[in-house]
Amino acid sequence: MLLAExxxxxxxxxxxxxxxxxxxxxxxxITPLDWRRLFTALLVGADLTICTGDRAALDACASARNAxxxxxxxxxxxxxxxxxxxAVAVYHHASPGQGEQELQALRASVTSGGLHDQMxxxxxxxxxxxxxxxxxxxxxxxxVPGGMLQPRLDLTTIGWLADRVPLSHPHDPPQRP
Numbered sequence: 539m540l541l542a543e544x545x546x547x548x549x550x551x552x553x554x555x556x557x558x559x560x561x562x563x564x565x566x567x568i569t570p571l572d573w574r575r576l577f578t579a580l581l582v583g584a585d586l587t588i589c590t591g592d593r594a595a596l597d598a599c600a601s602a603r604n605a606x607x608x609x610x611x612x613x614x615x616x617x618x619x620x621x622x623x624x625a626v627a628v629y630h631h632a633s634p635g636q637g638e639q640e641l642q643a644l645r646a647s648v649t650s651g652g653l654h655d656q657m658x659x660x661x662x663x664x665x666x667x668x669x670x671x672x673x674x675x676x677x678x679x680x681x682v683p684g685g686m687l688q689p690r691l692d693l694t695t696i697g698w699l700a701d702r703v704p705l706s707h708p709h710d711p712p713q714r715p
Contacts, residue, residue, distance in 0.1 A: 539565075539579050540686040542586065547678040547687070551590045558583035577605040577616065578684060584623050585682040588630065588702050595627035615691055618644065618654045619684050622661060622699045629665060629703065638665050656696045664703035 539561040545554035562579040565572060580602035587595040602620050606613065621644050629637025641662050648654035680698035681687035688695055 543687045573608040582685045599624040599627045626702045660700040664700040
């Protein structure tokens with residue numbers, strides 16, 4: 539998983555997608571199944587599919603959301619993160635209006651003024667920006683909270699979801715050699 543995230547930070551998208559798929563395959567083969575590890579691998583993979591514009595983003599988010607339901611204890615932070623990613627995937631690949639509605643519903647479910655609220659509010663603002671005014675930060679993308687590089691959401695990462703919105707034009711995933 540860490541390799542996938544580091545490759546993503548280095549703009550090595552095809553290799554990052556391959557590493558994320560391998561991490562999920564390995565995590566899914568552990569006996570007894572380690573749902574936390576599998577969820578983390580699927581979360582990183584879902585984030586990569588969104589950042590690369592891969593049309594599999596909706597399915598990747600659905601797989602991660604499904605794995606989240608098997609965790610032994612509820613994890614509200616991870617739920618907010620993957621629900622936010624799913625909304626962005628919907629925005630990119632299905633319906634911008636529906637993606638925005640999903641984020642509005644997510645915002646209504648989190649504590650007002652808290653980190654989750656700030657994260658979702660920033661992403662909604664990015665979605666509502668005039669077309670052509672979506673600006674992605676320069677440099678490497680912010681790591682997804684819940685991954686290996688950034689295990690939790692904190693003040694330094696509240697803009698990570700908004701960082702995924704400017705990738706609003708679906709395109710084919712990077713070609714693998």
